[in-house]
Amino acid sequence: MRKDYLLTPGPSIIPSSIRKVLGGEIIHHRTEEFGKILQEVNEGLKYIFCTQNPVVILTSSGTGAMEAAVSNFLSSKDKVIVVSGGKFGQRWAEISYAYGLEVIPYNIEWGKAPSPEFIGDLLKKNKDVKAVFTTLCETSTGTVYDIEGIASFLKEKDTILIVDAISGLGQDRLLTDAWGVDVVISGSQKGFMLPPGLAFLSVSKKAESFLAHSNLPKYYFDLKKALKSYYKPDTPFTPAISLIMGLREALKVIKKEGREKLWEKFARLSLATREAAKSIGLKIFSQRPSSSVTAVVSPQKIKSSELVKRLRQKYGVSLAGGQSHLKDKILRIAHMGAVGEQELIICFSILEKGLREMGYNEFETGASLKKLEEVLYA
Amino acid sequence: MRKDYLLTPGPSIIPSSIRKVLGGEIIHHRTEEFGKILQEVNEGLKYIFCTQNPVVILTSSGTGAMEAAVSNFLSSKDKVIVVSGGKFGQRWAEISYAYGLEVIPYNIEWGKAPSPEFIGDLLKKNKDVKAVFTTLCETSTGTVYDIEGIASFLKEKDTILIVDAISGLGQDRLLTDAWGVDVVISGSQKGFMLPPGLAFLSVSKKAESFLAHSNLPKYYFDLKKALKSYYKPDTPFTPAISLIMGLREALKVIKKEGREKLWEKFARLSLATREAAKSIGLKIFSQRPSSSVTAVVSPQKIKSSELVKRLRQKYGVSLAGGQSHLKDKILRIAHMGAVGEQELIICFSILEKGLREMGYNEFETGASLKKLEEVLYA
Numbered sequence: 001m002r003k004d005y006l007l008t009p010g011p012s013i014i015p016s017s018i019r020k021v022l023g024g025e026i027i028h029h030r031t032e033e034f035g036k037i038l039q040e041v042n043e044g045l046k047y048i049f050c051t052q053n054p055v056v057i058l059t060s061s062g063t064g065a066m067e068a069a070v071s072n073f074l075s076s077k078d079k080v081i082v083v084s085g086g087k088f089g090q091r092w093a094e095i096s097y098a099y100g101l102e103v104i105p106y107n108i109e110w111g112k113a114p115s116p117e118f119i120g121d122l123l124k125k126n127k128d129v130k131a132v133f134t135t136l137c138e139t140s141t142g143t144v145y146d147i148e149g150i151a152s153f154l155k156e157k158d159t160i161l162i163v164d165a166i167s168g169l170g171q172d173r174l175l176t177d178a179w180g181v182d183v184v185i186s187g188s189q190k191g192f193m194l195p196p197g198l199a200f201l202s203v204s205k206k207a208e209s210f211l212a213h214s215n216l217p218k219y220y221f222d223l224k225k226a227l228k229s230y231y232k233p234d235t236p237f238t239p240a241i242s243l244i245m246g247l248r249e250a251l252k253v254i255k256k257e258g259r260e261k262l263w264e265k266f267a268r269l270s271l272a273t274r275e276a277a278k279s280i281g282l283k284i285f286s287q288r289p290s291s292s293v294t295a296v297v298s299p300q301k302i303k304s305s306e307l308v309k310r311l312r313q314k315y316g317v318s319l320a321g322g323q324s325h326l327k328d329k330i331l332r333i334a335h336m337g338a339v340g341e342q343e344l345i346i347c348f349s350i351l352e353k354g355l356r357e358m359g360y361n362e363f364e365t366g367a368s369l370k371k372l373e374e375v376l377y378a
Numbered sequence: 379m380r381k382d383y384l385l386t387p388g389p390s391i392i393p394s395s396i397r398k399v400l401g402g403e404i405i406h407h408r409t410e411e412f413g414k415i416l417q418e419v420n421e422g423l424k425y426i427f428c429t430q431n432p433v434v435i436l437t438s439s440g441t442g443a444m445e446a447a448v449s450n451f452l453s454s455k456d457k458v459i460v461v462s463g464g465k466f467g468q469r470w471a472e473i474s475y476a477y478g479l480e481v482i483p484y485n486i487e488w489g490k491a492p493s494p495e496f497i498g499d500l501l502k503k504n505k506d507v508k509a510v511f512t513t514l515c516e517t518s519t520g521t522v523y524d525i526e527g528i529a530s531f532l533k534e535k536d537t538i539l540i541v542d543a544i545s546g547l548g549q550d551r552l553l554t555d556a557w558g559v560d561v562v563i564s565g566s567q568k569g570f571m572l573p574p575g576l577a578f579l580s581v582s583k584k585a586e587s588f589l590a591h592s593n594l595p596k597y598y599f600d601l602k603k604a605l606k607s608y609y610k611p612d613t614p615f616t617p618a619i620s621l622i623m624g625l626r627e628a629l630k631v632i633k634k635e636g637r638e639k640l641w642e643k644f645a646r647l648s649l650a651t652r653e654a655a656k657s658i659g660l661k662i663f664s665q666r667p668s669s670s671v672t673a674v675v676s677p678q679k680i681k682s683s684e685l686v687k688r689l690r691q692k693y694g695v696s697l698a699g700g701q702s703h704l705k706d707k708i709l710r711i712a713h714m715g716a717v718g719e720q721e722l723i724i725c726f727s728i729l730e731k732g733l734r735e736m737g738y739n740e741f742e743t744g745a746s747l748k749k750l751e752e753v754l755y756a
């Protein structure tokens with residue numbers, strides 16, 4: 001009889017209209033029919049990425065697109081700034097090292113956001129920096145970075161800004177072209193309400209001009225090939241056809257709701273989540289909380305990993321614990337894609353129950369639900 | 379009212395029992411529940427790969443796994459033999475060049491199969507060859523290669539045999555361990571009756587020992603990471619969860635039918651296809667036809683690309699034309715995965731119709747169906 005409530009920061013809930021497409025019959029990808037689907041999807045991606053530049057589709061998880069950004073836009077020993085304040089900033093550094101780039105690390109405490117001015121200073125001191133790698137929403141800490149601020153220091157420079165927006169896109173505001181972000185990366189299993197398996201990568205004119213000089217090896221993730229196919233429209237290798245068919249459906253839903261409305265909605269949902277958590281005595285981990293995922297500090301005597309396990313196994317509510325050194329310290333509640341008010345209400349109701357079962361009682365019963373209603377229905 | 383009949387060499391038909399799973403609700407991948415699915419899937423893959431070694435799952439098309447084989451088992455300037463007798467042999471060469479390997483090309487005429495003895499001679503002349511790259515079923519020509527014969531020349535040598543079995547696995551017999559094949563690669567959208575998006579790669583003990591020495595850059599396709607996760611079981615990056623859930627269902631179907639039975643079935647289906655084609659005056663392109671896909675030479679005055687378009691658009695029967703220089707010359711009929719007698723009967727009935735419409739009349743009406751029945755129901 002158990003139902004499942006998915007509030008993890010990827011995968012996220014898939015609406016039944018999209019699941020219906022995913023479970024439909026497959027079609028061949030080298031056909032006019034699929035070409036039309038690609039055309040529609042390409043337009044939809046530009047909309048949600050806020051760009052007039054191409055957004056290529058790769059069949060991989062988001063990490064594949066991150067690797068593509070490193071191996072296509074740069075060359076061995078190129079100097080890059082890598083902002084790292086969580087697991088996914090670290091991933092930029094790991095990929096950069098794997099390809100022999102010269103990394104200028106800008107490490108910040110987990111839960112904090114980088115200072116755009118500091119990056120500006122680094123760029124002044126290092127005139128030959130080819131790229132800045134950073135993150136829109138650092139999923140591991142629930143922190144949104146000031147991408148507009150960072151981008152302002154790269155204008156008119158021969159440096160490209162590459163942003164991992166895998167978990168942030170669709171919830172956290174990101175004006176790719178208006179702010180001057182060269183490469184934005186996302187994945188299918190978060191704001192796009194799809195299963196994992198697709199990654200997206202936007203390419204500015206400036207970034208495209210970097211492709212010609214790169215000397216790093218690549219094949220499956222070769223963006224020159226991907227862009228060449230993009231304009232047909234086609235893909236260089238067999239794509240995840242059913243996911244792309246689902247993507248068309250998802251983009252229809254997104255366009256109908258409107259990107260600005262979505263940013264407002266998730267700002268409200270995340271505010272409600274923070275206020276609800278505080279109303280039962282829990283602290284917010286991030287100093288610059290994102291609209292996509294909220295990291296809550298677990299009560300001192302409760303290991304968040306155990307709480308997460310209990311909520312999932314006993315009550316079907318899936319939240320995420322922490323990663324790396326935060327494994328037992330924080331609890332992450334995602335509000336992305338198809339997550340709405342209803343899921344947050346269920347989440348906090350079960351969270352109150354689980355906390356009490358594990359011996360944490362420092363709140364009034366129903367306090368978080370009252371707070372949710374106050375913020376959400378105001 | 380039109381229904382579609384998919385006889386292309388990937389994607390192939392997806393049975394409704396599998397589609398139901400693909401359209402089901404998504405679950406989180408870092409859970410006990412998904413761990414159990416992975417465990418089951420890992421066992422099933424060993425069965426269909428005929429190996430006791432691990433078969434890792436990558437979220438990509440088959441080409442991603444081909445790249446993984448190059449970038450993980452080899453180092454720059456390593457000497458490798460690449461067998462190329464079609465588009466997918468060429469792909470091995472392209473990837474090898476992209477990573478700076480020293481390629482000894484063994485180019486054969488499209489439609490012919492390589493000589494194991496010739497490879498044996500190449501190995502004698504080049505003692506320092508690290509790997510031989512070849513193909514089980516060369517999809518572009520419908521040719522099956524003598525992998526057992528090739529493998530016999532690599533025994534007791536410090537050279538690994540890497541086989542692209544993307545379209546062949548499940549139809550063309552391949553005894554990975556018994557023949558001594560080190561790395562076998564496949565993909566989800568052929569014999570596995572799934573949408574594209576997953577690739578599989580088996581790793582022998584000998585191949586695993588090569589991982590430590592490789593100096594080529596990799597991250598998303600890092601097989602050391604993949605193997606480390608494999609034993610938990612887990613995946614290093616977010617996998618295509620819904621496809622893996624579908625894979626569990628597909629492997630159940632495959633196990634129930636039995637791999638030996640499947641090899642027999644597809645040997646019979648491919649024989650029937652060849653005989654049916656010949657009965658209406660068409661020639662078979664390959665000199666060593668595979669059980670997975672049959673390449674038929676188009677009648678002289680008919681461009682196969684136009685015939686394919688007509689059959690698909692007018693009658694919903696999807697076949698494939700040729701690739702590269704064979705674009706207008708051959709017609710490819712796939713018998714893989716869930717394709718059965720019924721689909722072949724529809725295929726040839728519509729093929730007869732289409733051929734007549736395009737001016738080819740050199741056969742008796744129904745001749746190919748008569749032949750199909752003779753072979754299939756004998």
